Amino acid sequence: MAADSEHPLAHCAVLLAEDQDFVRQTLERFLAQAGAQVTAVENGADALAIEAVDGFEVILTDVRMDPIDGIDLVAELRRKGFTGGVILFSSDPAEDFADDAEDLSVDQVLTKPIKRDELIEAVQRFR
Amino acid sequence: MTRHRSDDTQEDPDPDPAALDQAALVDQFGVIDEDVVTLIGAFIDKARADLDALPAIIAADPVRARRMAHALKGAARMAGAAPFANTLHTVEQRLCGIDPGPTEPALAACADALKQTHGAWCELDSHTDLTGQQG
Numbered sequence A: 001m002a003a004d005s006e007h008p009l010a011h012c013a014v015l016l017a018e019d020q021d022f023v024r025q026t027l028e029r030f031l032a033q034a035g036a037q038v039t040a041v042e043n044g045a046d047a048l049a050i051e052a053v054d055g056f057e058v059i060l061t062d063v064r065m066d067p068i069d070g071i072d073l074v075a076e077l078r079r080k081g082f083t084g085g086v087i088l089f090s091s092d093p094a095e096d097f098a099d100d101a102e103d104l105s106v107d108q109v110l111t112k113p114i115k116r117d118e119l120i121e122a123v124q125r126f127r
Numbered sequence B: 001m002t003r004h005r006s007d008d009t010q011e012d013p014d015p016d017p018a019a020l021d022q023a024a025l026v027d028q029f030g031v032i033d034e035d036v037v038t039l040i041g042a043f044i045d046k047a048r049a050d051l052d053a054l055p056a057i058i059a060a061d062p063v064r065a066r067r068m069a070h071a072l073k074g075a076a077r078m079a080g081a082a083p084f085a086n087t088l089h090t091v092e093q094r095l096c097g098i099d100p101g102p103t104e105p106a107l108a109a110c111a112d113a114l115k116q117t118h119g120a121w122c123e124l125d126s127h128t129d130l131t132g133q134q135g
Helices: A021-033 A044-048 A070-079 A096-103 A117-122 B022-029 B034-060 B062-078 B080-096 B103-126
Strands: A013-019 A037-041 A058-062 A085-090 A109-110
Touching: A013 A021, A013 A044, A021 A117, A021 B034, A037 A070, A044 A058, A044 A070, A044 A085, A058 A070, A070 A085, A070 B062, A085 A096, A085 A117, A109 A117, A109 B080, B034 B062, B034 B080, B034 B103, B062 B080, B080 B103
Parallel strands: A013 A037, A013 A058, A058 A085, A085 A109
Antiparallel strands: none
16 A cells, blocks of 8 residues: 555554553544554553564654553653654643653644544654 | 444433534544444443442542543543543542542532433434444
């Protein structure tokens, strides 16, 4: 599948970490419909258990999760040398974790509710 | 996706259309098809179970309870259930001490808002046929 207007994220490898089933399934649907190859996990610990993180172009993670939250997840991935795109999302205002986001070279912060088009546009920046 | 029916054994009040904002859902999902209705139905069932569990969790571990309320609030916003999300925000604020009021009436308001959301979901479900189009 080549990237086109219907599948703008064709072959884009995305790691998605979100603990709420409904939100995770919704975002996974948005990404998959756009052609992305999505690996979805329920929290930061499950994301860190994935060995080949370098294979992902973009990591999308919720901020508030247990046992490892999105900030600690990104910090650990950056420490390991992950240089790909990072998008944080939360239902809190982005200002609440702006300092952490800047320190960790987070590329974008999205606030719930996240719209399909908004998400696809955010991920497309890394193509 | 297997069609999921939200548990409708509870009697719902006359549904408030604002309990599930269909315009917001269309804006968010692009189209309200069978899968979207199914996802929201599953969310309502999960939210009901979480709300039932919250009083005991508040008593045992308020920090965990606050995180649960916060996570549920984010999911409710994604589901187009803004009134339900707003009641969860009140619970969250009370559990972290920003709002000094008691949690019991806030939880009761959550339960009422969720019933309204379920009622609105039933309406939506009855107008969404199995070909995935809204009637």
